[in-house]
Amino acid sequence: xxxxxxxxxxxxxxxxxxxxxxxxxxxxxxxxxxxxxxxxxxxxxxxxxxxxxxxxxxxxxxxxxxxxxxxxxxxxxxxxxxxxxxxxxxxxxxxxxxxxxxxxxxxxxxxxxxxxxxxxxxxxxxxxxxxxxxxxxxxxxxxxxxxxxxxxxxxxxxxxxxxxxxxxxxxxxxxxxxxxxxxxxxxxxxxxxxxxxxxxxxxx
Amino acid sequence: xxxxxxxxxxxxxxxxxxxxxxxxxxxxxxxxxxxxxxxxxxxxxxxxxxxxxxxxxxxxxxxxxxxxxxxxxxxxxxxxxxxxxxxxxxxxxxxxxxxxxxxxxxxxxxxxxxxxxxxxxxxxxxxxxxxxxxxxxxxxxxxxxxxxxxxxxxxxxxxxxxxxxxxxxxxxxxxxxxxxxxxxxxxxxxxxxxxxxxxxxxxxxxxxxxxxxxxxxxxxxxxxxxxxxxxxxxxxxxxxxxxxxxxxxxxxxxxxxxxx
Amino acid sequence: xxxxxxxxxxxxxxxxxxxxxxxxxxxxxxxxxxxxxxxxxxxxxxxxxxxxxxxxxxxxxxxxxxxxxxxxxxxxxxxxxxxxxxxxxxxxxxxxxxxxxxxxxxxxxxxxxxxxxxxxxxxxxxxxxxxxxxxxxxxxxxxxxxxxxxxxxxxxxxxxxxxxxxxxxxxxxxxxxxxxxxxxxxxxxxxxxxx
Numbered sequence: 001x002x003x004x005x006x007x008x009x010x011x012x013x014x015x016x017x018x019x020x021x022x023x024x025x026x027x028x029x030x031x032x033x034x035x036x037x038x039x040x041x042x043x044x045x046x047x048x049x050x051x052x053x054x055x056x057x058x059x060x061x062x063x064x065x066x067x068x069x070x071x072x073x074x075x076x077x078x079x080x081x082x083x084x085x086x087x088x089x090x091x092x093x094x095x096x097x098x099x100x101x102x103x104x105x106x107x108x109x110x111x112x113x114x115x116x117x118x119x120x121x122x123x124x125x126x127x128x129x130x131x132x133x134x135x136x137x138x139x140x141x142x143x144x145x146x147x148x149x150x151x152x153x154x155x156x157x158x159x160x161x162x163x164x165x166x167x168x169x170x171x172x173x174x175x176x177x178x179x180x181x182x183x184x185x186x187x188x189x190x191x192x193x194x195x196x197x198x199x200x201x202x203x204x
Numbered sequence: 205x206x207x208x209x210x211x212x213x214x215x216x217x218x219x220x221x222x223x224x225x226x227x228x229x230x231x232x233x234x235x236x237x238x239x240x241x242x243x244x245x246x247x248x249x250x251x252x253x254x255x256x257x258x259x260x261x262x263x264x265x266x267x268x269x270x271x272x273x274x275x276x277x278x279x280x281x282x283x284x285x286x287x288x289x290x291x292x293x294x295x296x297x298x299x300x301x302x303x304x305x306x307x308x309x310x311x312x313x314x315x316x317x318x319x320x321x322x323x324x325x326x327x328x329x330x331x332x333x334x335x336x337x338x339x340x341x342x343x344x345x346x347x348x349x350x351x352x353x354x355x356x357x358x359x360x361x362x363x364x365x366x367x368x369x370x371x372x373x374x375x376x377x378x379x380x381x382x383x384x385x386x387x388x389x390x391x392x393x394x395x396x397x398x399x400x401x402x403x404x405x406x407x408x409x410x411x412x413x414x415x416x417x418x419x420x421x422x423x424x425x426x427x428x429x430x431x432x433x434x435x436x437x438x439x440x441x442x443x444x445x446x447x448x449x450x451x452x453x454x455x456x457x458x459x460x461x462x463x464x
Numbered sequence: 465x466x467x468x469x470x471x472x473x474x475x476x477x478x479x480x481x482x483x484x485x486x487x488x489x490x491x492x493x494x495x496x497x498x499x500x501x502x503x504x505x506x507x508x509x510x511x512x513x514x515x516x517x518x519x520x521x522x523x524x525x526x527x528x529x530x531x532x533x534x535x536x537x538x539x540x541x542x543x544x545x546x547x548x549x550x551x552x553x554x555x556x557x558x559x560x561x562x563x564x565x566x567x568x569x570x571x572x573x574x575x576x577x578x579x580x581x582x583x584x585x586x587x588x589x590x591x592x593x594x595x596x597x598x599x600x601x602x603x604x605x606x607x608x609x610x611x612x613x614x615x616x617x618x619x620x621x622x623x624x625x626x627x628x629x630x631x632x633x634x635x636x637x638x639x640x641x642x643x644x645x646x647x648x649x650x651x652x653x654x655x656x657x658x659x
Binding site for chain 1: 485486487488489490491492495537538539540541544545548574579580583584587588591630631632633634636637638639640641643644645647648651
């Protein structure tokens with residue numbers, strides 16, 4: 001149980017897939033223009049991650065090594081399509097705002113990376129925990145990014161105006177350069193915090 | 205960055221570790237026999253593969269009986285075909301996985317297709333009603349693009365469904381065209397434009413509303429029609445959609461006139 | 465297709481809606497292979513080749529196979545398989561004919577499979593339901609745009625190597641900030657109309 005808890009904690013902060021492992025940046029920058037987009041994308045990607053990690057772990061002894069990447073991709077693509085169908089049917093607004101990035105979850109580096117690095121080498125329960133934690137870490141990263149971008153960029157959160165009218169909106173933040181900029185600064189901040197922690201740990 | 209990338213995909217085709225058994229449940233008999241043919245290096249693998257064989261399950265023993273009943277020649281062929289060492293074995297496994305995925309997706313599609321279709325029709329009908337206060341909308345053909353809006357038996361206008369390519373995908377709208385070829389109203393079905401930019405077409409009513417009463421030629425001239433600043437692609441897509449709608453109705457009316 | 469519409473399509477895909485800097489497709493290789501100009505250009509060439517041909521193949525498969533059989537929902541799976549196969553072919557061809565480039569690209573070549581830009585352009589073409597020629601040309605120009613972006617980026621990063629950068633920003637973060645600035649420059653192209 002302790003092991004699963006530590007896996008869970010890892011994915012959220014210490015091994016956050018976006019800010020620390022530097023994976024999955026395309027969808028992070030593209031779908032973090034608003035908090036609702038971010039939550040929708042995070043939810044869809046987490047679902048795919050959990051399912052694909054679980055199944056790849058279950059199938060890990062059956063898939064021959066030579067074709068493992070191709071097999072993983074097929075399984076992942078299958079789950080992405082399934083999630084795409086479910087989201088389009090039952091959450092059409094989210095599907096609409098995610099646009100082309102919903103099917104693009106299949107090339108989200110995080111999913112293939114975790115399949116290769118973790119799910120293929122661990123038990124199904126551990127793989128499931130890892131999928132959940134990486135997915136939550138990804139969602140957390142998206143939410144942090146979109147919180148900054150939507151609040152400062154359009155003065156709103158979840159579509160509701162939060163900043164008072166007089167407060168200037170830094171529109172550049174919701175546009176593409178803003179995505180790059182926000183991600184760069186947040187990663188730098190993470191690096192700063194991690195180094196400080198390391199420094200404190202070394203000193204004590 | 206590089207160490208992460210190395211973790212994702214190993215480009216090296218040769219790996220020190222030999223592949224393990226595919227299709228353990230059904231074909232372990234043939235596969236194990238195939239394995240024993242290969243060199244002695246495989247000995248530890250054979251022990252591993254014996255461990256992996258599931259305890260007696262009915263389907264496996266049924267297959268085994270069938271296989272032993274066949275002549276030696278075809279049994280060898282099957283063994284060689286699904287041997288993971290060979291391309292055919294790998295291809296077979298890939299095919300099996302793909303087939304399984306395809307089946308699951310087929311089931312998923314069967315479950316969700318009706319819901320998705322219902323949503324689509326509901327959204328379209330809602331948009332149609334928003335454009336004209338009509339009793340009914342008659343489709344003119346099978347394409348679901350052009351409808352005649354009728355109220356109390358009289359034609360009050362035409363509704364055209366357009367989907368010009370915007371920034372983040374197609375922008376689906378219903379454009380209402382009056383019989384005098386002016387735009388009556390526009391309603392949005394769906395769009396995936398950027399918040400703060402193209403998405404303003406949805407959040408700010410002035411943009412779509414400004415097209416009411418306009419007819420060809422349509423231009424963003426700053427006086428009659430204004431684009432959304434910073435959302436050129438979205439604005440251009442919308443105006444192209446309007447022009448297309450007006451052309452479509454004009455063509456239809458000409459066709460009708462010719463028919464009569 | 466008139467010359468005018470071709471020019472609009474090409475400039476649109478390369479400048480106005482640059483795949484990397486505006487649409488955020490293809491970031492991983494963009495950030496990963498842009499440290500040196502020659503690897504960046506090599507990657508760009510490989511991407512042009514793969515994107516153009518694979519979008520031709522995916523268009524053909526969609527219209528000849530998926531639509532007649534009403535298997536539209538298999539789109540994502542089939543597309544990614546076609547792309548994976550193509551990348552495998554390109555890898556084998558490079559290994560045989562241009563081994564220097566093959567070893568320079570190293571791990572990043574098989575990564576074109578997971579390059580969002582390649583699958584992205586196939587899905588965009590499919591969503592827009594454009595004809596064969598227009599789809600292939602759009603993909604070609606999108607890939608050219610990717611190459612332009614990665615080359616620009618590499619030229620800046622080569623210089624950044626020798627600059628004094630605050631510790632937390634070293635490596636990725638400063639690259640992202642640089643990309644932000646280049647992306648901002650590209651924003652100037654929006655509204656570009658040739659005729």
